[in-house]
Amino acid sequence: MNLLQKYMNRDHEGVPAGMVMEVSGASYVVISENGHEYRCRTFPGTKTENGDSTLVAVGDRVELKVIETGTALHEAAITLVLPRQSALTRKRDVRRNRSKEKVQVIAANIDQLVVVVSAFDPPLSTRLIDRYLVFAESEEMEIVIVVNKMDLEDSTETRKLMKPYKALGYRVVYTSAEEKRGMGLLRKALAGKLSAFSGHSGVGKSTLINLLSGQQDRLRTGETNMKTGKGLHTTTNSVMLALPKGGYIIDTPGIREFNLSGITRDNLRFYFREFLSLMQKCSYSSCSHTVEPGCGIMRAVEDGRLDPDRFESYLAIYESID
Ligand SMILES: Nc1nc2c(ncn2[C@@H]2O[C@H](COP(=O)(O)OP(=O)(O)OP(=O)(O)O)[C@@H](O)[C@H]2O)c(=O)[nH]1
Ligand SMILES: [Mg+2]
Ligand SMILES: [Zn+2]
Known part of the structure; x- marks a missing residue:
């Protein structure tokens, strides 16, 4: 359980805590720090330190209130979801x-x-x-x-x-x-x-x-x-x-599309690594690399310094963001 402990990062002062291993509908499997497996649910009083995003996801660290330990299957309620590192x-x-x-x-x-x-x-x-x-x-x-x-x-x-x-x-x-x-x-x-x-x-x-x-x-x-x-x-x-x-x-389940969150038309260009040095040559500092004259990125595509397929991806993602 060493790794599990590595991923738990807080002193829970005697409150049982663990990591979410599985999510199926409204039911969760949590492995506690001492290696017990709990079948868990949330309840209206479940607190979270992650604002209004998904309440519980696989990989979350949670605090528990144990309900049943008599049977082979331990049951618990998730009382608190700790802040996500990533x-x-x-x-x-x-x-x-x-x-x-x-x-x-x-x-x-x-x-x-x-x-x-x-x-x-x-x-x-x-x-x-x-x-x-x-x-x-x-x-x-x-x-x-x-x-x-x-x-x-x-x-x-x-x-x-x-x-x-x-x-x-x-x-x-x-x-x-x-x-x-x-x-x-x-x-x-x-x-x-x-x-x-x-x-x-x-x-x-x-x-x-x-x-x-x-x-x-x-x-x-x-x-x-x-x-x-x-x-x-x-x-x-x-x-x-x-x-x-x-x-x-x-x-994780296969996805049809990967819809990016937190990406805007303004910040997208910074997440194509190879653009960073090339865009210093753009005539406009706020160049979107789509229509502007004197664009360093488009020039690099033309003379083969930038992979055209990556540029196509940039344009496709740019278009998909509103
Ligand atoms: N030829 C070949 N077939 C593979 C290989 N890896 C997986 N498959 C087959 O591809 C099919 C799909 O594999 P899964 O592992 O279910 O795919 P998945 O990515 O988990 O799919 P989802 O759960 O729907 O997201 C199965 O029939 C596998 O046997 C491989 O390396 N070569
Ligand atoms: Mg699969
Ligand atoms: Zn440009």
């Missing part, structure tokens, strides 16, 4: 948003974000990678890019697509869960940290985590059929698992 969040889709909550917390108190894409089926999406990178840069969060299903696509082609990311200093790990390749490097990137896996549905997040946890059938994995959409969204709630050699991983 969080993977996204803006809710307003068209399908029935709750009042504008920003959804997917995972809390994570040390690093692991964005998982697949080389093929579903096709590799650099647009999605760029969105996650913007998020990580804006939150100053560590990020690892995992390209899974390397058995399904020409390796040289895939590596070529990923080259700009390596050039920018981002960590890229190639895996095949099917052929158990790249797992050593992935384990190394995760060791001793609390990481959240996120990405499109069907890329193999749960399959990878099963392999990493050493429990083959711990998480349900799904067949994907991109044409019919059947079998999509196999994982429906976030779960945290311990790694055999230390560290934790949070598996």
Whole structure:
């Protein structure tokens, strides 16, 4: 339980406290500092130190009031949710948003974000990678890019697509869960940290985590059929698992889109690393790099110093923000 204690950071003065390992509907699994597992609920008196964002997310540290310890399953009420050090969040889709909550917390108190894409089926999406990178840069969060299903696509082609990311200093790990390749490097990137896996549905997040946890059938994995959409969204709630050699991983449900929260048309440009030096050459200090004459960014795209695909992502995200 050493790592668990590392992630608990307050003296609770005898009040039982723990970390949320699983969220399913209104029910939560919390592991206490002394290793007991509690089935928990919140109640109208549950307090939070995180304002009006998601009340409880996987990774949250909470204080408990124990209700039942007689049976094998311990029950408790969550009395207090402690402040989050970090969080993977996204803006809710307003068209399908029935709750009042504008920003959804997917995972809390994570040390690093692991964005998982697949080389093929579903096709590799650099647009999605760029969105996650913007998020990580804006939150100053560590990020690892995992390209899974390397058995399904020409390796040289895939590596070529990923080259700009390596050039920018981002960590890229190639895996095949099917052929158990790249797992050593992935384990190394995760060791001793609390990481959240996120990405499109069907890329193999749960399959990878099963392999990493050493429990083959711990998480349900799904067949994907991109044409019919059947079998999509196999994982429906976030779960945290311990790694055999230390560290934790949070598996999260696949997402359709990653709607950025906290990003504006004004601050977006600062979260594309390679823009920072190039935009010093823009004629206007407030250049948005979309239409202005004398734009250093557009000039760099034209003469091949800036990857056109990254610039396309910038424009796409810029357009999607109002
Ligand atoms: N060929 C191949 N198939 C893989 C690989 N990894 C996972 N799969 C398959 O891809 C499908 C989807 O895997 P999941 O692990 O359920 O994907 P997921 O990302 O957890 O999906 P959601 O839970 O819906 O977000 C399953 O049929 C897996 O067997 C891989 O490296 N190569
Ligand atoms: Mg899954
Ligand atoms: Zn410009």
